[in-house]
Amino acid sequence: MMIFIAILSALVFYIVLCFSMNKYFKTEIGYPKAFVFSEKNITVMCAVCAVISCVGLYLGTDSNPPYRSLMFYILFIFLACAAVIDIKKKIIPNRLVLTLFGIWTVYIILLIILSPDEGISELIKSITGALFSLLVFGAGYILMKNKLGGGDVKLTIVMGAVLTGDAVFGALIYALILSLMFAAIALISKKMKMKDSMPFAPFLFLGTAAAVAVM
Secondary structure (H helix, E strand, O other): OHHHHHHHHHHHHHHHHHHHHHHHOOOOOOOOHHHOOOOHHHHHHHHHHHHHHHHHHHHHHHHOOHHHHHHHHHHHHHHHHHHHHHHHHOOOOHHHHHHHHHHHHHHHHHHHHHOHHHHHHHHHHHHHHHHHHHHHHHHHHHHOOOOOOHHHHHHHHHHHHHHHHHHHHHHHHHHHHHHHHHHHHHHHOOOOOOOOOOOOHHHHHHHHHHHHHOO
């Protein structure tokens, strides 16, 4: 049953992601174009993101209640969107970050209303996660100008709120390790120079999936 749900979730994830990319890059939308993107590399990235996300959620389901797993699923969709856009345009749109923050706000309010004790506990953990992200990436933004964008900082703050203090540390550590490994390989192979910047959202996405999988 869980495998069936994971496969169905991956399919829905893929459709939502492709539809979002069509909307963002202003391509013509219509069946069946809503389910694929005109560029093959974006379609492949959408499919890969869907699989990685649902594998991560499947492995981390036992340690998370359903409402948190659902919020993680939504977070994965937004991180995947950010990853694809960052790769293509090297920006993270403010509206994407603000929309994710708005969804998280509604989630917390509903949780507090339905289960006050659990909701307050979740809110405290969320604030802890957001502050941790702000301290780490705020400092990184100041110290590494032109290497870390403001969009990355804003995205990690909201990411910290969603993941809470329970998982954000692991997600950021995994993201940093993966980005350093990628940078080292790119430098050695001369695909990138020291002065070059690289999109960081894909590593945030991968780090989050890994952190949720091992929770």
